[in-house]
Amino acid sequence: MKKIMISVAPVAATDILINPRAIARDVYECYKHGAAMVHLHCRDLNGRLTPDLSLLQETVAYIREMCDIVVEISTGGVSNLTIEERCQPCYPNWVEANSLNVGSVNLGTAVYQNPINDVEYCVQRIIENKKIPEIEVFELGMINTVRELDEKFHFVKPILFALVFGHGGEMPATVPALKHMIDALHENFPGGDYLWGYTQAHREDWEMVKVALDMGASTVRIGFEDSDMIAPGVHVDNNAALIAQVSDIVKSKGMMPMTPDEARAMLKIPPLRR
Secondary structure (H helix, E strand, C coil), X not given: CCEEEEEECCCCCCCCCCCHHHHHHHHHHHHHCCEEEEEECCECCCCCECCCCHHHHHHHHHHHHHCCCEEEEECCCCCCCCHHXXXXXXXXXXXXXXXXXXXXXXXXCXXXXXXXXXXXXXXXXXXXXXXXXXXXXXCCHHHHHHHHHHHHHCCXXXXXXXXXXXXXXXXXXXXXXXXXXXXXXXXXXXXXXXXEEEEECCCCCCHHHHHHHHCCXXXXXXXXXXXXEEECCEXXXXXXXXXXXXXXXXXXXXXEECCHHHHHHHHCCCCCXX
8 A cells, every 4th residue: 555745844935933843733633634844944932934043943842742643844935045944954863854955936925045056055054954855846946956966976865856836927727837847757766766745835626736636746845835725715723634535535535644653764864763
């Protein structure tokens, strides 16, 4: 039976109050409903991206008191931080994985800047600190960039791609766009040493999530960072409801959500010290 890694991204970029205990409780409920990974950004008390890890470390400590979910911390997000500041989450031993952004793209009215020199700096920090990258791809050319980066830096295999759709200015959340991206993965990595997952910004329903699972996704990311909608026009006030819904979808397709330890084994992340 195929296993799917469900990742929860619980904090919306619009949040203006970061409450570590509340986030941790929400993540724990998501874990109980099938989430194997949590995706977080380093934010200050008012939700702004920051290189100061103290509030994030507090949040992760509360999460660790309750469960063994895989902890992934982003090196990205639209901000004025330098690449050195963005890479601070690569260093702590309580971080297991980092999201990696490999190119610039328009996201709505913002420009998400990732020049190649910054990208290579980030890759080096991730690799030297023995973190596992989840590579976020917003456009087709970024897959070619990952191939070139792999030739230079030699990522741990399988390479994990997060195919991101639905932001204004990038790939639309449509079946042809998804097929286009999957074809590019096959073309650039004919040996098959990769996994791909599906992320959809501004998601209103579950149709493309279902399509992605049917087309071979190994991971799905759900959470308030991307959308708080459980049905068209219906918002929820906790991430666990979304994770429960996507877990049911996974099971309806004859698959099962991965446990955190299964996700670690898949991604070559060392076992969690207990």
